[in-house]
Amino acid sequence: MIAGIGTFGDAFSFIVERRELLLEKTVEHLVLSGAALGVALVLAVPLGVWLGHRHRGSFVAINAANVGRALPSLAVIAIGLSVFGFGFTNVLVALVVLAVPPILTNAYVAVDGVEPDAVEAARGMGMTGGQVLRRVELPLALPLLFAGIRTASVYVVASATIAAIAGGGGLGEILFNQASYRTEGLVGAAIVVSLLAIAADAALGGLQRALTPHGLRQKVPAFEPDVLVTRTGR
Amino acid sequence: MSNEPVIPEFGEASGCVAENRFFCTDWVRDNWADVLQPALVEHVKLTAIAVAVGFAIAFVAALVAHRFRLVEGPFAAFSAIVYTIPSIALFQLLVPVTGLSVLTVEIALVGYTLLILFRNVLEGLRSTPPEVLEAARGMGYTRRQTLWRVELPLALPAIVAGLRVATVSTIALATIAAFVIPEGLGRPIFVALRDYFKTEIVAAGLLAIALALVADALLVLAQRALTPWAHARRTV
Numbered sequence: 001m002i003a004g005i006g007t008f009g010d011a012f013s014f015i016v017e018r019r020e021l022l023l024e025k026t027v028e029h030l031v032l033s034g035a036a037l038g039v040a041l042v043l044a045v046p047l048g049v050w051l052g053h054r055h056r057g058s059f060v061a062i063n064a065a066n067v068g069r070a071l072p073s074l075a076v077i078a079i080g081l082s083v084f085g086f087g088f089t090n091v092l093v094a095l096v097v098l099a100v101p102p103i104l105t106n107a108y109v110a111v112d113g114v115e116p117d118a119v120e121a122a123r124g125m126g127m128t129g130g131q132v133l134r135r136v137e138l139p140l141a142l143p144l145l146f147a148g149i150r151t152a153s154v155y156v157v158a159s160a161t162i163a164a165i166a167g168g169g170g171l172g173e174i175l176f177n178q179a180s181y182r183t184e185g186l187v188g189a190a191i192v193v194s195l196l197a198i199a200a201d202a203a204l205g206g207l208q209r210a211l212t213p214h215g216l217r218q219k220v221p222a223f224e225p226d227v228l229v230t231r232t233g234r
Numbered sequence: 235m236s237n238e239p240v241i242p243e244f245g246e247a248s249g250c251v252a253e254n255r256f257f258c259t260d261w262v263r264d265n266w267a268d269v270l271q272p273a274l275v276e277h278v279k280l281t282a283i284a285v286a287v288g289f290a291i292a293f294v295a296a297l298v299a300h301r302f303r304l305v306e307g308p309f310a311a312f313s314a315i316v317y318t319i320p321s322i323a324l325f326q327l328l329v330p331v332t333g334l335s336v337l338t339v340e341i342a343l344v345g346y347t348l349l350i351l352f353r354n355v356l357e358g359l360r361s362t363p364p365e366v367l368e369a370a371r372g373m374g375y376t377r378r379q380t381l382w383r384v385e386l387p388l389a390l391p392a393i394v395a396g397l398r399v400a401t402v403s404t405i406a407l408a409t410i411a412a413f414v415i416p417e418g419l420g421r422p423i424f425v426a427l428r429d430y431f432k433t434e435i436v437a438a439g440l441l442a443i444a445l446a447l448v449a450d451a452l453l454v455l456a457q458r459a460l461t462p463w464a465h466a467r468r469t470v
Binding site for chain 2: 083165
């Protein structure tokens with residue numbers, strides 16, 4: 001394998017011994033990722049849902065994910081650095097740019113793709129446009145909508161490591177500084193980042209299950225980054 | 235890395251470069267042949283090799299998993315674990331094993347393509363409608379003929395969709411590879427980050443973005459050319 005068993009042993013002792021450092025960097029990492037994801041949600045979900053509800057702007061909404069996926073995170077962060085300088089703002093903007101496309105596209109596809117018969121039936125029952133959206137379209141759109149959020153969250157947590165080059169802090173500071181933290185620090189921090197990505201995905205999966213109405217509950221797919229977006233992008 | 239902008243010495247620097255403005259076209263013109271173009275060519279090579287090797291491995295693995303279901307779980311789990319390792323860590327962790335070499339970078343890049351390619355090829359193969367398989371059987375096709383003449387052509391859209399994601403994400407990850415080896419479009423970015431020279435950062439960043447968009451567009455065109463039936467039926 002990549003590194004011997006000994007390296008992993010060292011990495012775990014690093015995690016135990018430097019837990020305060022790791023905790024501090026993990027909190028920075030989570031604050032940065034959470035802030036970026038929060039801003040992206042506020043921007044992309046209402047826009048995607050509204051476009052999907054009106055069945056408008058399909059070209060922009062569907063291609064957002066394709067363009068967004070093509071943006072190399074290092075390039076976006078580096079260009080952001082040239083515009084905003086070092087620090088939190090630059091990295092936040094860059095991560096939001098990376099997180100918006102998958103959320104927007106999935107929100108659009110999810111609402112746009114709701115069974116027309118269901119919408120028709122709701123209209124027939126005398127629901128207003130807003131009621132149709134809240135009571136019919138959104139619950140039915142939830143799984144796909146969440147798939148986009150989960151993809152974005154895994155992507156943001158991973159990309160936030162690159163943020164360290166732009167002064168964004170987080171676990172990337174350890175990863176980019178092998179000279180100080182040695183291999184065990186590198187492996188230890190890498191393990192923490194991997195676990196964070198998996199945990200973020202699992203937490204959102206749990207939230208998705210909790211929000212989905214009983215009648216619609218299915219097995220929430222396990223960790224499968226990118227795959228659902230790929231499906232919709234076909 | 236310092237937090238203060240340090241203006242690099244370029245001998246006969248223009249006013250724009252000396253002031254470290256956002257983007258200086260004269261610098262790009264002067265350094266295209268020596269800095270940017272070689273980096274772009276290296277980047278294309280790094281990406282092409284990684285996607286080709288990754289596709290070969292994932293394709294064979296998917297064919298095997300299509301035939302023997304037992305293989306799917308372990309391969310999917312392995313590639314999912316690799317996928318979650320932060321790239322900047324994986325590149326550095328491979329250095330003690332394979333050295334500061336292109337091989338190191340390619341191993342990591344190939345590893346990241348596996349999950350997406352494997353899943354998409356396998357899902358594509360499995361999406362063949364049962365009645366189509368039945369018809370192939372009825373026509374006397376052997377298993378191999380069914381695979382090559384029915385299942386694989388029908389899986390093409392899914393396969394190309396996977397190739398698109400794999401290609402653009404490899405282009406993105408290859409920029410980070412420059413932290414380990416001095417190749418690709420990440421090199422000018424990391425070099426310029428040292429003294430916060432904006433033009434070089436922006437130029438190389440824009441080139442990387444443009445490369446990814448062009449590669450994505452080319453694969454869309456390839457998909458259309460390869461699957462005329464899918465395109466003809468589409469109404470949108």
